Amino acid sequence: MADPRLLDQAFHRLMRSIVESGRALHYAELAREMGSGVEEGRQLLLAVMQAYPIGWLHPDTDYIASFPPLNNLPTQYRVSVRGEQKWFAQCGFEATSVTWLFPGATVRVEAPCLDCGERMVVEMRDGKFVTVDPPGIVGHLNWGFGPSRGRPPFL
Amino acid sequence: MNLFRSEEHARRWTQFNPQSEEGFINLPDLAGFFGTETRHHMLDANYLSAWFPKRAAERRAYLEQIGKATPFWLGTPSPS
Numbered sequence: 001m002a003d004p005r006l007l008d009q010a011f012h013r014l015m016r017s018i019v020e021s022g023r024a025l026h027y028a029e030l031a032r033e034m035g036s037g038v039e040e041g042r043q044l045l046l047a048v049m050q051a052y053p054i055g056w057l058h059p060d061t062d063y064i065a066s067f068p069p070l071n072n073l074p075t076q077y078r079v080s081v082r083g084e085q086k087w088f089a090q091c092g093f094e095a096t097s098v099t100w101l102f103p104g105a106t107v108r109v110e111a112p113c114l115d116c117g118e119r120m121v122v123e124m125r126d127g128k129f130v131t132v133d134p135p136g137i138v139g140h141l142n143w144g145f146g147p148s149r150g151r152p153p154f155l
Numbered sequence: 156m157n158l159f160r161s162e163e164h165a166r167r168w169t170q171f172n173p174q175s176e177e178g179f180i181n182l183p184d185l186a187g188f189f190g191t192e193t194r195h196h197m198l199d200a201n202y203l204s205a206w207f208p209k210r211a212a213e214r215r216a217y218l219e220q221i222g223k224a225t226p227f228w229l230g231t232p233s234p235s
Contacts, residue, residue, distance in 0.1 A: 093156040138159055140157055140158075140180070141156055144230065
């Protein structure tokens with residue numbers, strides 16, 4: 001088991017990287033930032049993802065796919081901050097949490113409705129709604145939470 | 156875990172699970188659910204060790220507060 005302080009440091013660097021640039025560090029970049037060898041960086045990444053199981057690696061790789069509330073792999077939930085669109089939310093639910101990564105800024109989430117393809121916009125600042133268009137937007141959980149249901153967690 | 160323009164849009168979605176009628180949540184409740192205290196600390200240097208472990212209890216408490224403390228939402232096994 002990795003040292004909890006190391007896990008905290010690695011998590012923090014990964015989260016900062018995806019917030020600042022729109023993509024999370026690769027484990028080799030993480031290793032460099034942590035001052036460790038590349039393989040140690042890879043092991044550290046695996047340990048972080050084990051400790052943070054709401055995120056995941058792309059299957060059969062060591063590439064971060066999801067690091068919620070943001071996603072390394074593009075989703076339909078495009079996130080813009082200060083007019084710049086370089087982030088994606090993990091899912092529609094996590095999209096409402098992205099506001100907490102950008103204190104003081106308006107976070108715009110734009111996504112097509114999976115039924116009709118028409119645009120939806122949700123803007124939030126410090127947890128409060130600024131814009132909801134259309135006003136009737138709802139969240140929907142298709143399979144229920146929990147690993148036992150064996151369905152894609154992002155639905 | 157998606158957003159839809161309305162409940163009717165969700166029900167028309169080709170992948171809609173007919174057993175997910177209880178899976179709707181209005182936007183303010185959703186923002187509350189994903190905006191509990193631990194979420195405010197995701198950028199803290201000790202988030203993983205100090206805050207993330209508190210998340211499950213916090214979520215449960217919030218779901219109870221909004222009347223959604225069911226197996227579907229809690230992620231606990233359904234009664235057989």
